[in-house]
Amino acid sequence: MATTRRTFLKISSAAASAAALSHPLRAFADETKSIRAWRTSPHEEFASIPAPSWQSGVPLSSLSIRLDPTSRAQKLLGFGAAMTDASCYLLGQLDDSARRALLDDAFGPHGLRLSVARTTIGASDYSLNAYSYDDTPEPDPQLTHFSLDHDRKYILPVLRDARAVNPDLFLFSSPWTPPAWMKDNKSLLGGTMLNSYLPAYAQYFRRFLEGYSQAGVPIQAVTVQNEVDTNQAGRMPQCQWGQEYEMEFVAKHLGPALADAHSDTKIWIIDHNYNLWGRALDELSDPEVYKYVDGIAWHGYVGTPDAMTRVHDAFPAKHAWWTEGGPDISDPHYATDWSQWSATFTGVLRNWARCICSWNLVLDEHGKPNIGPFSCGGVVTLDSKTHAITRSGQYKAFAQYSRVLDRDAHVFASNGDLPGISHVAAENPDGTRVLILTNEARGSEQTIQIALADQILPITLPPDSITTLAW
Numbered sequence: 516m517a518t519t520r521r522t523f524l525k526i527s528s529a530a531a532s533a534a535a536l537s538h539p540l541r542a543f544a545d546e547t548k549s550i551r552a553w554r555t556s557p558h559e560e561f562a563s564i565p566a567p568s569w570q571s572g573v574p575l576s577s578l579s580i581r582l583d584p585t586s587r588a589q590k591l592l593g594f595g596a597a598m599t600d601a602s603c604y605l606l607g608q609l610d611d612s613a614r615r616a617l618l619d620d621a622f623g624p625h626g627l628r629l630s631v632a633r634t635t636i637g638a639s640d641y642s643l644n645a646y647s648y649d650d651t652p653e654p655d656p657q658l659t660h661f662s663l664d665h666d667r668k669y670i671l672p673v674l675r676d677a678r679a680v681n682p683d684l685f686l687f688s689s690p691w692t693p694p695a696w697m698k699d700n701k702s703l704l705g706g707t708m709l710n711s712y713l714p715a716y717a718q719y720f721r722r723f724l725e726g727y728s729q730a731g732v733p734i735q736a737v738t739v740q741n742e743v744d745t746n747q748a749g750r751m752p753q754c755q756w757g758q759e760y761e762m763e764f765v766a767k768h769l770g771p772a773l774a775d776a777h778s779d780t781k782i783w784i785i786d787h788n789y790n791l792w793g794r795a796l797d798e799l800s801d802p803e804v805y806k807y808v809d810g811i812a813w814h815g816y817v818g819t820p821d822a823m824t825r826v827h828d829a830f831p832a833k834h835a836w837w838t839e840g841g842p843d844i845s846d847p848h849y850a851t852d853w854s855q856w857s858a859t860f861t862g863v864l865r866n867w868a869r870c871i872c873s874w875n876l877v878l879d880e881h882g883k884p885n886i887g888p889f890s891c892g893g894v895v896t897l898d899s900k901t902h903a904i905t906r907s908g909q910y911k912a913f914a915q916y917s918r919v920l921d922r923d924a925h926v927f928a929s930n931g932d933l934p935g936i937s938h939v940a941a942e943n944p945d946g947t948r949v950l951i952l953t954n955e956a957r958g959s960e961q962t963i964q965i966a967l968a969d970q971i972l973p974i975t976l977p978p979d980s981i982t983t984l985a986w
Contacts, residue, residue, distance in 0.1 A: 549986055550972075553915065555853050556980035561914040566984065573971040579931055579964040580938050584948065586928035589834070591941065592685060592869045594917040595631030596621070596876035596894045597839070598674060600642035601884040605877050605897050606676075607669035613902060614676065617895070621876060622681040627910070628917045630683060631870050633838060634674065634734070636690035636723055638703065639741065640751035640887025641875050645703040647694040648723065654696040656715040663726045674732045683922070685870075687736035688727075689786055689812075689838070691752040693719065698754060705749030708740075708756050710763065717768035721776055735779075738786035738812045738838065739764060744794075745787075751887035758794055762804050770807030781809035783836055789818025792825050799830045810834030813868065815859065820866040827867040835867045841874030842907045844882035844892030852908035853915075857953040857981045860916060861937040864926055871916075873909060880905075915981040919949050933963060936976065952982045 550566040596602075606614050620626040637647040649661045663671075678684050692703045693716050700706035708716075720737060727734050739761050746755040756764075765782060773780055784804075785795050795811045798804050810833045813823055823835040840859070842849050863871055878885070878893035885891070894913070896905040921943045929940040929950065937953040954961055954976035965972035965984075976982055 551985045553919070553983045554977075554980055555911050555915055556977050557851075558977075560911055561918065564982075567972055567974050569967070569970040569972050571970060573964075573973070575966055575971065576964045578933055578961065579966050580933065580936075580950075580952075581930045581966040582940055582948075582950065583928040583930065584940075584942055584967075588926040588928075589867050589869050591864075591920060591922065591924045591926065592836075593630030593922050594627070594871050594913055594920075595629045595633070595685075596841075596873040597633040597635070597641075598670075598677065599635055599639055599875050600670060602641070602875050602877040602893065603670040603673040604643060604884060605879060606673045609897075609902065614673075615680075617877070617897075617904070618677050618680045621894070622677055622684060624681075627913055628681075629913070630681060630917075630922055631685045631687070631872050632674075632677060632876070633872050634670070634686060634688045635741075636688050636720070636737070637692060638752045638886075639691040640747075640753075640889065641878070641885055641891070642752070643884050643886070645692075645752050645886060647692060647703060649694040649696075649719065650703075651694070651696065654712075655694070656712065658715065658718055658722060661719065661722050663723070663730070666727075667730070671727070671730045671732055675730075678732065685736075686732065686734050687738070687781075687783070687836075687838070687872075688723070688734045689738040689741045690754075691741045692754045700749070702749070703752050705746040705751075705753055706755070707746060708754055708760055710760050713760070713764050713768045716764070717772040720769055721772050721778075724773075724778060724780055725776070736781040736783055736809065736836075738783045739769065740786060741839075742787040742814070743785060744791065747887070758797065762798050762801055765798075765807050766801065766803035770803075774807075782807055783810050783812040783838075784808055786812035786814070786838060788814045788816050789820060789822035792818070792822035795826045796829055799826070799833060805830075805833075808833060810836055810869075812836045812838040814838065815840040815863070820862040820868075823863075823866040823868055834869050837863045837868040837871045839872065839874050841894065842892040842909045843890055844878065844880070844896070845890040846892075848908065849892055849896075850905060850908055853911040853981060854953055854955045854979050856909045856912035857915060857951070858937045858955050860912060861939045861951065861953060864939045864941075873913075912981060915951055915983045919951075919983050919985055921945070924949070933961070936961060936963065947985055950984045952976055952984070954978060954980050954982075 552566040697712040698706035743756040747753040875893045879899040924941040935956045962975045
């Protein structure tokens with residue numbers, strides 16, 4: 516959906532008015548037979564649709580999903596996207612009204628209602644240039660040259676704007692690279708961490724957190740390193756960490772440094788793919804690491820989401836956070852792959868993840884600014900010349916979740932293995948129950964039943980669709 520900036524502002528205003536009328540879920544919290552429904556398909560986008568009704572005395576079909584609200588899993592933190600250097604730069608180029616409209620659409624109560632955002636500690640591949648907060652030619656273990664001046668130009672102002680739209684926005688931050696002098700190759704690109712600088716790096720984190728807090732942008736969690744087990748062959752800001760280095764850093768340096776500072780910022784480890792579940796188990800098996808770690812940050816590029824359940828089953832007190840996965844701007848289905856993203860989201864939520872955070876919130880039509888090798892796209896695309904907005908298929912999938920599920924919604928059991936159908940259920944803190952159904956098939960509709968106690972709900976799911984029910 517592309518439009519000019521003026522049209523986008525009008526649409527945002529109209530959407531806000533419509534949403535104010537169409538989203539009072541609390542009115543239905545105590546009426547188990549009153550259902551509201553929304554759908555995204557090739558013919559509609561988060562459109563209110565006629566809802567089916569619960570029925571009694573109907574035989575249960577073999578194509579059925581049985582709900583069990585008494586069997587509960589994790590509570591949700593929320594849904595979000597990364598506010599990278601690139602995204603904040605693009606947002607900073609807009610005039611105040613256009614920037615506010617886009618942030619309202621992403622984080623506002625009548626937009627996507629995103630409630631989580633990831634920031635970068637220094638440069639990522641989605642930056643205008645490679646930088647850290649202590650770029651000196653010689654080692655500076657005392658951090659005498661540490662400075663957040665780069666972020667004060669447009670990153671911190673845009674993050675403050677986002678927090679103004681949603682004061683409950685949960686921010687977590689990840690480094691792609693430490694300062695070059697802390698690495699074996701003395702470069703911000705690629706390389707590996709030197710353990711002799713682990714004490715200084717812990718203080719680097721502490722300075723970052725204190726500086727951001729003083730600037731009005733408190734960070735609630737940090738990861739040790741984005742994608743710990745790769746240096747991306749030196750093609751971008753990145754750093755490889757051996758498992759023993761991450762464990763030593765958390766147990767002996769970062770954990771104690773944050774404790775000494777009386778910081779309530781959480782520490783997440785791994786921040787990479789499902790296939791590192793064995794490393795996660797090993798790290799959490801160390802008592803000194805365990806006591807400082809809040810949970811595991813996961814990416815979905817390699818492996819399967821049941822890896823999160825393996826780790827949860829071994830360490831149920833530690834949380835799972837899904838921290839990266841986004842669209843590809845070069846994919847011809849960039850704007851239409853909502854059902855694939857919804858199936859991904861369902862798999863993530865059914866395996867104990869408490870949040871789903873996309874990669875860049877905003878990029879231009881070329882997937883830039885980008886100093887790395889990957890062709891990612893934003894949750895939304897902002898045309899660099901016209902400022903027209905295009906919403907990705909991932910955006911459209913998010914709407915079916917984030918607009919209906921509240922923070923602290925409790926995922927509960929939905930059982931039934933139906934070919935081509937994904938499903939996940941949760942109960943909001945106000946008692947509203949939500950069921951999200953995805954029919955990935957592009958060529959055929961499916962009629963199924965939902966069973967709750969002795970009640971049956973028949974529903975037909977069009978091809979390539981997401982249907983959200985709330986009652």
